[in-house]
Amino acid sequence: MRSKGALAVAAAAALTLAACGGPAEEEEAGSDIEWDAEAQQYVMEEEITSGEASLKVWFEEEHLAEAVIAAFNEEFPDVNVEYELVAKVDAVDKMALAGEAGNGADVYMTVYDRLATAIEDGTAAPLGEYQNVLSERMSETFTGVVSQDGTMYAVPTTTESIALMYNETLLEELTGSPEPAATWEEIVDLAEDYNDPAANQWTIRFLSGEIYYAYSVLSSLGWQAYPHGDIDDPGFDEATLTEGLEYYAGLRDIWNVPSADATWETIEEAFAQGETPYVITGPWSFSTFDPGAEENGFTYGVTTLPAVEGGEPAGSLAGMHVTAVSGYTEYPAAARVFANFMASDAGAAAVYEATGQIPALNEDLLSGIEGIGDDPHVAGIVAQSQQADLLPQVPQYFWETGNTMIVDVWDQLSSVEDAQTKTVDGYAELHGL
Amino acid sequence: MSTTAQRSTLPASVPGIASALVWGAGQLINRQAGKAVFFFVFFAGAIGWEMSSGNYYAGMDFTARSNGGFFVKGLWGLFTLGSQPRRMTINGLTEGDNSIVLMANGLIALLTLGLFAVMWIWSIRDAVRYRTKLNLGEDRERSRDYFRRLWDGAFAYIVLSPGLVLIVFMSVLPVLFGILVAFTDYNRDNLPPKNLVSWVGFDNFATILSVPAWTGTFFGVLVWTFVWAIFATASTYAFGFLQAVLLSSRRVKFPRVWRSIFLLPWAVPAIVSALVFRSMFNGQFGPISQFLVDIGLTDERIYWFTDPSMPNLARGVALLINLWLGFPFFMALIGGVLTNIPATYYEAARIDGAGPVHQLRYITLPVVHRTVAPLLILAFVSNFNNFGVIYFLTEGGPDNAGYRFAGSTDLLITWLFKLTLDNRLYNIGAVMSLVIFVIVGTISVWNLNRSKAIREL
Numbered sequence: 001m002r003s004k005g006a007l008a009v010a011a012a013a014a015l016t017l018a019a020c021g022g023p024a025e026e027e028e029a030g031s032d033i034e035w036d037a038e039a040q041q042y043v044m045e046e047e048i049t050s051g052e053a054s055l056k057v058w059f060e061e062e063h064l065a066e067a068v069i070a071a072f073n074e075e076f077p078d079v080n081v082e083y084e085l086v087a088k089v090d091a092v093d094k095m096a097l098a099g100e101a102g103n104g105a106d107v108y109m110t111v112y113d114r115l116a117t118a119i120e121d122g123t124a125a126p127l128g129e130y131q132n133v134l135s136e137r138m139s140e141t142f143t144g145v146v147s148q149d150g151t152m153y154a155v156p157t158t159t160e161s162i163a164l165m166y167n168e169t170l171l172e173e174l175t176g177s178p179e180p181a182a183t184w185e186e187i188v189d190l191a192e193d194y195n196d197p198a199a200n201q202w203t204i205r206f207l208s209g210e211i212y213y214a215y216s217v218l219s220s221l222g223w224q225a226y227p228h229g230d231i232d233d234p235g236f237d238e239a240t241l242t243e244g245l246e247y248y249a250g251l252r253d254i255w256n257v258p259s260a261d262a263t264w265e266t267i268e269e270a271f272a273q274g275e276t277p278y279v280i281t282g283p284w285s286f287s288t289f290d291p292g293a294e295e296n297g298f299t300y301g302v303t304t305l306p307a308v309e310g311g312e313p314a315g316s317l318a319g320m321h322v323t324a325v326s327g328y329t330e331y332p333a334a335a336r337v338f339a340n341f342m343a344s345d346a347g348a349a350a351v352y353e354a355t356g357q358i359p360a361l362n363e364d365l366l367s368g369i370e371g372i373g374d375d376p377h378v379a380g381i382v383a384q385s386q387q388a389d390l391l392p393q394v395p396q397y398f399w400e401t402g403n404t405m406i407v408d409v410w411d412q413l414s415s416v417e418d419a420q421t422k423t424v425d426g427y428a429e430l431h432g433l
Numbered sequence: 434m435s436t437t438a439q440r441s442t443l444p445a446s447v448p449g450i451a452s453a454l455v456w457g458a459g460q461l462i463n464r465q466a467g468k469a470v471f472f473f474v475f476f477a478g479a480i481g482w483e484m485s486s487g488n489y490y491a492g493m494d495f496t497a498r499s500n501g502g503f504f505v506k507g508l509w510g511l512f513t514l515g516s517q518p519r520r521m522t523i524n525g526l527t528e529g530d531n532s533i534v535l536m537a538n539g540l541i542a543l544l545t546l547g548l549f550a551v552m553w554i555w556s557i558r559d560a561v562r563y564r565t566k567l568n569l570g571e572d573r574e575r576s577r578d579y580f581r582r583l584w585d586g587a588f589a590y591i592v593l594s595p596g597l598v599l600i601v602f603m604s605v606l607p608v609l610f611g612i613l614v615a616f617t618d619y620n621r622d623n624l625p626p627k628n629l630v631s632w633v634g635f636d637n638f639a640t641i642l643s644v645p646a647w648t649g650t651f652f653g654v655l656v657w658t659f660v661w662a663i664f665a666t667a668s669t670y671a672f673g674f675l676q677a678v679l680l681s682s683r684r685v686k687f688p689r690v691w692r693s694i695f696l697l698p699w700a701v702p703a704i705v706s707a708l709v710f711r712s713m714f715n716g717q718f719g720p721i722s723q724f725l726v727d728i729g730l731t732d733e734r735i736y737w738f739t740d741p742s743m744p745n746l747a748r749g750v751a752l753l754i755n756l757w758l759g760f761p762f763f764m765a766l767i768g769g770v771l772t773n774i775p776a777t778y779y780e781a782a783r784i785d786g787a788g789p790v791h792q793l794r795y796i797t798l799p800v801v802h803r804t805v806a807p808l809l810i811l812a813f814v815s816n817f818n819n820f821g822v823i824y825f826l827t828e829g830g831p832d833n834a835g836y837r838f839a840g841s842t843d844l845l846i847t848w849l850f851k852l853t854l855d856n857r858l859y860n861i862g863a864v865m866s867l868v869i870f871v872i873v874g875t876i877s878v879w880n881l882n883r884s885k886a887i888r889e890l
Contacts, residue, residue, distance in 0.1 A: 032522075032524060096624075096625070121626060122624075261715050261718065261739050263718075265712070327626070332523060404832070408832065418834070419834075426646075
């Protein structure tokens with residue numbers, strides 16, 4: 001009898017536990033956010049405008065974050081904005097984890113080539129009505145990079161394009177004129193006298209193993225990546241590419257260094273020391289070159305990339321830093337207002353002042369930003385940006401296969417035809433997985 | 434006497450079945466209240482956990498996805514990997530399932546259930562065994578005495594059990610997760626949170642085999658990985674041994690100073706050293722090439738890591754640098770073993786007329802080798818997966834036109850990293866790390882079982 005009684009107690013205990021409640025059903029998503037057509041902006045959530053809740057943003061640099069938030073608060077004084085420092089290249093991966101855990105940012109900055117992943121996995125949300133606002137303020141080159149199927153997923157914030165930088169002082173000494181070369185042939189002519197491989201004296205230096213740099217030569221000879229804007233067809237089998245690669249391989253004569261040995265440090269340092277007349281790099285090098293030029297007593301200029309004689313103007317691939325709205329944000333309207341602010345006149349001015357990077361805006365809007373019009377270096381980058389090519393959201397393996405092709409050609413590992421065939425196959429293999 | 438009669442008529446399976454249904458019930462039938470409470474606490478804990486984390490009010494609307502508790506929802510998630518994809522709207526992501534979170538939660542639920550199952554089996558076996566003993570006429574045992582006996586007899590296991598639980602969740606869980614990913618389509622086309630991942634069986638294995646260009650690369654890289662692991666281990670061991678023996682010689686002045694100097698390479702983080710070596714060995718701009726040209730030893734610069742026509746040069750230099758990085762470990766280790774060899778061995782050897790070479794060959798080497806053998810195998814494994822040195826020193830270069838996305842010094846692990854993480858092919862990466870796991874695991878287990886130090890542990 002005792003055992004039966006105990007069993008009954010046990011059963012009762014189990015039932016009591018079963019009676020404890022569980023979590024409630026999922027909540028339904030709220031209604032769409034409201035668009036104020038007159039002010040051309042979304043109506044921010046009440047919690048945000050009242051200062052009850054704050055907006056969280058991820059920036060890479062502290063001074064940039066503070067400058068942008070200060071400018072934002074001038075326009076929207078009641079909004080609290082907090083920031084955390086997250087590197088742009090890590091932001092997308094971090095967002096997928098932090099967003100799921102509920103402590104991600106509402107708005108974050110990242111790099112354009114990471115955006116494809118963010119769109120794919122849903123960590124970047126579409127911009128909605130701001131798409132039309134932004135399209136009027138910047139060229140299609142910029143909006144195209146952040147769009148997929150006609151929807152914009154991030155605000156192009158700053159642009160960077162590589163350009164040709166030249167040492168005016170040294171050029172005057174060598175050629176009698178501080179004017180830069182417009183074609184590769186002119187550089188080759190100068191190299192015949194100036195190059196001294198034994199002493200590591202080179203006329204031009206650049207990262208020779210990357211398609212990002214080789215692209216200017218290839219495009220000058222008529223090749224365009226993704227000629228039909230179709231991700232299935234990167235155009236690696238085009239005849240114009242064969243021609244471009246053969247010409248590119250010939251440039252090894254004036255910059256005869258294995259691609260892996262031509263590292264960043266060696267390129268930037270030599271130019272900053274005033275030993276190299278030409279270097280191909282981007283605006284991120286200014287911070288090294290400016291003190292270097294002052295110390296070693298030279299001036300330098302920035303201009304468009306050299307073309308191949310008789311070829312088209314040299315293109316480049318537009319690189320950008322972009323601002324995205326998190327797919328996890330609880331304040332979709334306020335987050336979009338902040339993201340859009342990054343490309344407004346006041347926001348762009350704050351970005352330029354804090355970082356010296358060029359806002360991704362139309363040229364007429366740029367000239368309104370204080371200081372930017374007087375900067376001849378920036379003018380060179382902007383001029384090259386005008387020739388930059390529109391790329392769709394390219395997959396990571398475009399860079400991988402493309403770089404392998406450039407290395408194979410530059411280091412003479414295989415013939416141009418073989419390198420192209422291998423690249424077409426490699427792209428198809430990775431694309432088909 | 435009526436109790437004895439009742440006892441003998443009750444078959445052992447009755448309390449067993451009772452305990453299988455309600456843990457501890459069999460013990461209660463066996464009249465061991467303390468044990469019964471002990472097992473029932475676990476039973477109630479498991480049921481209570483499930484009930485309180487789920488929603489069992491739902492009645493007919495009950496679905497594992499929305500109402501299941503920790504275990505039911507967890508297992509449902511593990512089997513289905515989610516059924517409700519999330520969509521992107523202007524308000525952000527809609528509610529839905531995140532396959533990777535579901536998979537992780539499912540694994541935690543499964544492993545927790547596994548631990549509970551251990552208790553369940555214990556309670557059944559205990560009920561059956563005790564009843565069998567009673568039926569054989571043995572004396573009753575109070576629960577308290579049982580637990581005391583258990584405490585005395587299995588003390589080591591009881592003390593180790595918290596550690597076992599930790600191992601299950603901190604080591605077994607991630608390994609299982611990695612293995613499971615190999616059977617899913619978790620890659621750049623199916624990235625959560627927006628997309629659902631699903632089970633694909635052995636498709637990923639078939640995919641790898643269906644791209645012949647990769648098979649060639651795989652075997653080429655595999656052979657070099659073996660060569661690297663063997664040479665890297667052998668060279669650091671031999672050189673470390675030599676240094677340790679030299680330092681232990683009485684004729685060496687200031688042995689401590691020398692030892693500190695030789696230990697320095699080990700004290701610097703290997704990645705930093707690798708990066709420094711990388712710029713020193715830069716073929717075009719590095720100081721070493723330049724120095725050789727300046728003193729007239731070579732006419733042209735030597736492209737240490739970047740000359741595609743001489744992959745073995747890069748491989749050799751990488752091995753040398755690894756030797757520099759790795760020998761202090763064995764030197765310190767063997768130095769310690771040497772101090773433990775009794776001096777009487779050597780004395781006896783000297784009396785028998787053995788010279789220094791014979792002493793080294795017949796005393797020092799066997800004693801050291803016996804102690805160090807398991808560590809040699811571990812060193813082989815860590816060299817097999819020596820990501821840091823290769824990735825930061827050569828980045829896999831010089832490039833090899835015959836390979837896909839690999840260079841001549843790429844190890845399996847660096848190739849895997851470049852191919853899968855950069856491209857977000859997590860499933861393919863999981864398949865390949867399974868292959869590495871099988872290779873390395875087989876070698877280690879086989880070797881460790883053969884080494885005396887482990888067998889006598």
